[in-house]
Amino acid sequence: MANTFLFGIVREITQKLASLAADEVALAWGLGEELRRLEDTATTIEAVLLDAEEQQVRSRAVREWLRRLQDVVCDITNVVDDIATEALRRQVENQITDKVTRFLSKPKFQLQMGHKIGNIRKRLDEISADARQFNFINRDSDMPVTRERETYSYVRQSEVAGRDNDTENIVKELLGDSSNFELSVIAIVGIGGLGKTTLAKCVYDDKRVKAQFDLKEWVYVSSNFNLRKIIENIIENQNPDLPLERLQILLRQKLEGKKFLFVLDDVWITNPNEWIDLRDLLMVGAKGSKILTTTRSESVSRIVGCSVPYKLQGLSDDDSTSLFMKCAFEERKDKEHPNLVAIGKEIAKKCKGVPLAVKTLGGMLFSKTEEKEWVSVLNNDIWKLDESEDGIMHALRLSFDQLPSFMKRCxxxxxxxxxxxxxxxxxxxxxxxxxxxxxxxxxxxxxxxxxxxxxxxxxxxxxxxxxxxxxxxxxxxxxxxxxxxxxxxxxxQDQKQDIPKCVRHVLLARPTFPELLLKFKMLWTFKWLFDDYVSLICVDPIIFSFRYLRVLDLYFVDFEELPSSIKKLKYLRFLNLFGNSAIKRLPTSICKLYNLQTLILSETEYLKELPKDTWKLISLRHLSVTSQQKSFPERGIGCLTSLLTLSISASRYLESLPNSMQNLTVLEDLEFSFCTKLCLSRNDMKGLYNLQRLSITNLPRLVRIPLGLQHAATTLKCLYIGYCLGLIALPEWLGTFASLRRLTVINCLNLTSLPQDPLTLVGSLKFFLVCVNDSILPKFRFQIIALFMRFPTVAAKEDCSFLSICHLGINDWMQLFVLLDQRFK
The missing domain is CATH 1.10.10 (Arc Repressor Mutant, subunit A)
Incomplete structure (x- = not known):
């Protein structure tokens, strides 16, 4: 990563070296002493790295020293991975041969490692010696993370601080005299981070606005004003091959005669003709239709036809201070620290009324009660830098600099x-x-x-x-x-684009593979942003050129074959083939990726089956799969004992699960969806003692919840069942699930039985949602009333057979019983 992250990286490297030096494999190869000497030098460098990272801003020589260190650290990481990968390979071999590992069976590998470690140690010794010229001082280590996450509702409330008047003004414009025009535009203009999007959300969700318009849509635009994508968002089109002519017809059909409100968020546009093309397509709506845009540029507001934009101002000092205190202190705890409140007021002023800056710095200081930490933020040198239009970046960078090193990298x-x-x-x-x-x-x-x-x-x-x-x-x-x-x-994005020499992570946003990229051998991430078919000629270079890849993301990239050379990516930990609609088979060699932690094969609708040696992926923790298999072999998925999440979707021929599934004792998340022939048996999910979340969607052959789920009675937290038309009952034993916090049953229209004592069912629930067939609803009258009575606050909707228990005010009680009485008469 960049030089500002080296401290955390070197710290991790020293810990790994210490562990590896004492490892059985390293000792058997005679590498223990070399690894210990490497660790000692790395520890010496680690002690001065925080000071070095601070000095690099002022010294070119220090920046060059850090660059050399960064190159060596990457090589150390690769060596550590080499040894760990070889150990994993031998572990798999042992499962095949049932013999004791023969550590010295590959003397060539042993010699290679010894040679690599020796060369790296010499380079690291030189770097350590060169550090003396800079007179670095030892610095305290990274600060730990000490705070808990704020609740979601709290954050939402703080987002809209000081914007009541702005919301009212925009709503009045939307509902005002311009209702007689066919189509009018309102533009909210302001610098980044000022809260334009948050204000637009407040307006969009206002009850008066909802009542005024027949149709509302939200479209995020950003820097790429793409007419086709805007139309697709409005009509919710999922077919990328649909011609633009057909799209505009569907758009006109959707809008014709309707009074609509469209929010176009974060608009950047320089060509008026592009806007005219969109506007002309929208002119079929009823009079009074509106477009609300947010943008940083007044020139954009003029292009979209808004002569008098709404210029959003910064928060007042009082609102900024109020927002800052909400983010920096737990409720009412600010009263206990008047000295910090005084400092906080001055910090809030420096944010110049920009809510994002206020929230970021307030959140950074949450739970910190040492006055020196607050003073350090107030007097930081970063405030002295020249302000640009988006001077907010100073505040954001300051908050970033306060993060622990590993969190900065994340x-x-x-x-x-x-x-x-x-x-x-x-x-x-x-x-x-x-x-x-x-x-x-x-x-x-x-x-x-x-x-x-x-x-x-x-x-x-x-x-x-x-x-x-x-x-x-x-x-x-x-x-x-x-x-x-x-x-x-x-x-x-361009075939001849300049690429930095030290690049590690690449996002390819073009259909063809640039030859210039092939010389960058040290890539750790390759992500291809291209949802279409590519030939094998484009896939081969990735594997042959980037041997150090940790992440290979080919999301929605179609190709017919994954080369058998995939085994050469021995460091690979993340492989994403989601949405590949052309691939039919995976090479057996993929099972030699012993470091692979995540394998995503969802929506690979023509994939015949998983390789027979899938069980060799002993590090696999997350698996998502779509295939044409009728069943999975016993020596397959069920042998992946490190699995934490498993998702099986759109496997339309799958009929049953293997008995070996009970070996997945650490599995936490299990999901089945759109497996139309899957019939879960009585013993399915048996042995899943650590299961915490289970989601079952569109399994028409599901009649009853498998009895085997009882093994997760003490761990299951969330149970989601949706669109399972064969389900007829929820079992009585769900009442024994003491850990269950969330139960959702939606559109299981043949459900005819709830547990007899619903109070035991919801004893520990925080969320309960049932949607059942309206014709059978009266059967549940007393159970539903009991469920409502169990919770202190409730809500019900009368527009459909939809019952929800959630946290609302006590005033809903009378309305609730009136609704229930009306429904059951």
């Missing part, structure tokens, strides 16, 4: 995504693990929660099944990630 790695992408927490954590930034999913979850609480991530949203959590990054946070990762990342 955040910076988000640069591989594009602006506006809807991201997945679980997938991001898997990528962090693949790069070695974190060592477990639990640490990754803590890191994600901390970054979210500090406003590096936003719009965090859990799915109903809680198996997937989505989020977004503010555009400025994305800019920050790209800035701090520096030349370690490159997005390639």
């Amino acid at each position: 955040f910076a790695y988000c640069a591989i995504y594009e602006k506006g992408d809807i991201l997945c927490e679980e997938r991001l954590i898997q990528l962090w693990m693949a790069q070695g930034f974190i060592q477990s999913e639990d640490i990754g979850s803590q890191c994600f929660n901390e970054l979210s609480a500090r406003s590096f991530f936003e719009d965090v949203n859990e799915s109903d099944s809680e198996i997937m959590t989505t989020f977004k990054m503010h555009d400025l946070m994305h800019d920050l990630a790209r800035s701090v990762i520096g030349t370690e990342f490159s997005k390639i």
Whole structure:
């Protein structure tokens, strides 16, 4: 990674070297002493790295010293991986031969490692000696993460601080005199981070606005004003091959005669003709239709036809201070620290009314009660830098600099995504693990929660099944990630584009593979942003050129064959083939990727089967698969005893699960979806003693919940069942699931039985949702009333057979019983 992250990387390397020096394999190869000497030198360098990273801003010589160190650290990482991979290979061989590992069976490998380690140690010794000329001083280590994540509702409330008047003004414009015009545009203009999108959301969700318009749509535009994609978003088109002519017809059909409101968020456009093309297509709506845009540029507001834009101002000092205190202190705890409140007011002023800066710095200081830490932020040199239009970046960079080193790397790695992408927490954590930034999913979850609480991530949203959590990054946070990762990342869009020499992570955003990229042998991430067919000629160079890849992401890239040479990517930990609609088979050699932690084969609809040696992937922790298999072999998925998550989707021929599934004793998340022939048997899920989340969607042959699920009675937290038309009953024994916090049953229209005593069922639940056939609803009258009575606050919707228990006000009680009485008459 960039030089600012080296401290954390070197610290991890010294820990790995210490562990490896004492490892049985290393000792058997006679490498223990060399590894210990390497560790000693690395420890000496680690002690002065924090000071070196600070001095690099002022010294070119220090920057060059850090660059040399970075190259050596990468080589050390590869050597450590080499030894660990060889140990994994031997572990697999032992399972085949049932013989004791013969450590000296490959003297050539042993000699190669000894030679590599010796050369690296000499280079590291030279770097250590050169450090003396800089007079580095020993510095304290990284600060630990000490805070807990803020609740989602709390963050949402703090987002809209000080914007009540702005919301009211925009709503009045939307509902005002321009209702007689066929189509009018309102533009919210302001610098990045000012809260334009948040304000637009408040307006979009306002009850008066909802009542005024027949149709509402939200479209994120960003820097690429693409007419086709905007239309696709509005009509919710999922077919990328549909011609533009057909798309515009569907758009006109959807809008004709309707009064609509479209929010176009974060608009950047320089060509008026592009806007005219879109506007003309939208002119079929009813009078009073509106477009609400957010943009940083007044010139954009003029292009879209808004002569008087709404110029969003910064928060007042009082609102900034109020928002800062909400983010920096637990509720009412600010009263206990008047000295910090005084300092906080001055910090809030420096943010110049920009909510994102206020929230970020407030979140950074959450739970810190040492006055010197607050003073350090207030008097930091970064405030003295020249301010640009988006001077907010100073505040964001300051917050970034306060993160622990490993968390800096985790955040910076988000640069591989594009602006506006809807991201997945679980997938991001898997990528962090693949790069070695974190060592477990639990640490990754803590890191994600901390970054979210500090406003590096936003719009965090859990799915109903809680198996997937989505989020977004503010555009400025994305800019920050790209800035701090520096030349370690490159997005390639042009065949002859300059590529930094020290690039490690590449996002290829073009259909063909540039030959210039082939000389960069040390890539750790290759992500191809191209959802179409490519030939094998384009896939081969990736494997033959980038032997050190940790992440290979070919999301929605279609090709018919994965080369057998894939086995050469021995460091690979993350392989994504999601949505490949051409591939039919995987080579057996893929099973030699002993380091592979995540394998994504979802929506590979023509994949015949998994390789017979899949069981050899002993490091695999996350597997998603779509295949044409009728059944999985006993010596297959069920032997992947490291699996934490398993998703089987759209496997339309799958009829049964192997008995060996009971070996997945550490499995936490299990998902079945759109497996139309799968009939879960009585003993399925038997032995899954650690299962925490189970999601079952569109399994028409599911009649009853498998009895084997009882093995997870003390661990299951979330149970989601949706669109299972064969399900007729929820079992009585669900009432014994003491850990169950969330139960969702949706559109199981033949469900005719709930547990007789619903109070035992919901005793520990925090969320309960049932949607059943309206004709059988009266059968559940007394059970439903009992369920409502069990919770202190409730809500019901009368528009469909939809019952929800959630946290609302006590005033809903009378309305609830009126609704229930009306429904059951």
